[in-house]
Amino acid sequence: MAGSTIDHLISVIVFLGALLVFISLFNQMIQTAILYQRHRYLATKCSDLLDNILLNPGIPADWGKNSTRTLCGFGLQDPEFTQYRLSPFSLMRLLSSSGEKVYYSRTGEWYSNVSWGIGGGYFLLQESECINYSLASKLLGINGTYGFQLAITPTVNVSIVEDKNVASYLRLNITVMGQGSPLAGASVDYLMFWMDSSEPVRNSTRTDSLGFAYLDFNGANGLPRIEVSQNKTAYMFIAKASLGGLHGIGYLSREIVTKAGNIIPFVENYGNGTVGTVLLAHKWGKNDPGPGDSQAALFFNATFYVLPDSFSPIKNVTVEGHVTYGERLDYYPLQIPTSQVGYLVVTYWTGREYGMVVMPWGIGTIGFSVVFGGDPSGQEWVVTDVRQVLVGDIAYQARLALWSLEGYGVVG
């Protein structure tokens, strides 16, 4: 009798154990299946959201270049309304999450930092003019439920560097890369804005099988002789690479900090949709001048070029003047029309030292990237979706990263 009772007891225990193992395994399987479905749902949401952002110009449609209009619908499509073509001005107004904000003590304002001197290129927009992440989330109807990050980056990367091995004249090495591979045989149109030439030099070349090309500015082959040693001259070079209808753009501007500092353009506002205001600020890099720094006047020549798709820049606004730190003239306000895209080229000098910086007027004219939104790192599950878009005629990639803000719970 005792033996059969023990049998029963053991069988009950084994059965309970089996039941627990079953519940545990089954539950795990179900959790995996539910998570899979939630992730798939998040992917669909990401795709829909990206299309919503890229296929509507927002309300009002011209919000990108008009500070006085209140944004009540978020979208980045070009107001001309052509499929995945984005507005170069709307992209400029997104509060950058890639660079640290910059404080300019003379205006007492913070500026969104899209680019701080990368290759001599600047784009700093006063924070109050920017569309922030929170407002964009609210206008997209996802505030509190999803986080996102939108990155608009060029599809074709055109990199330009000075060849330091050539000392007697300027040699520029150009590398054209597609998504992970070089663009061999790409046609490269270029513009050389040189301070000793009143008009930019325009010419073209072609990349080799490694996507590489170089240009010697040695006075031969129709190119001027340029010597940059001891900062005795300055230039800004823009190259547009094209292959099979795909266009990419890159630049290099010879920015230096002279004994009297340099000039940094800050975008103050876009006004009422006709002209924007840019401050040409006298700075010493990111800092104000130290005790040993010269506070002498810094002279400048600023020219705004309109850039049509033909890649033939048209001189639009030119100003000359000087700025002096600590006096009333520590920045110079300049007005630029918002009707067309282009770039502002600023040459500055003190004594025999010259430098040059460039600022795009419309993302795309010199191939800047924009990163907008939250930080996906540390999130439990992030989905991304990509669209190929155009900014002007330059190919860009729009990548949206989306994540749920409610942990495992994905809400609609």
Added chain:
Amino acid sequence: MAHITIEYIIMVPVLILQIFLFPLTASLLMNVWVDSRRTLALREAASHIGSTIQQVYFSLNHITVPAGTVTQKLGVPPFIENRPYTGNATLKPVLDPALNSSKVLEITFRLGTIGTAVTTSVVLGQNFEWRESTFVSNSTNACILAEKFVNGTIRLYFGG
């Protein structure tokens, strides 16, 4: 005698109980899975319809688009777990000053007679109007109808 009591009075009912316990547990776990699956499928459909409404509105809102009527077919499944679902929308006032002069359309979808319901919100412009209508997923004419008027007002409603 004591052994017989333990065996037949306690152990046998426990074993019989376990026979029911096993499928009950499986059923309970399956219900959790099925509910979650249905809710997610409904959310996916709701989110997609909301997104479509927003895209139709923004497309028509452009100044170059003249007054007229547009029919947009919806790429959502007619059934979820063999059950049709219905949707209703309400235009809500905007309480958040950050949304400026936008309007929010709150769309609620319900799955058959089960009672599973989800809600999605769409932010639209001031010239948007919503006409009271019901979306029926298994209707052959299920769509979104949009009318743009000469004064710029855009009215949307579910068709079918």
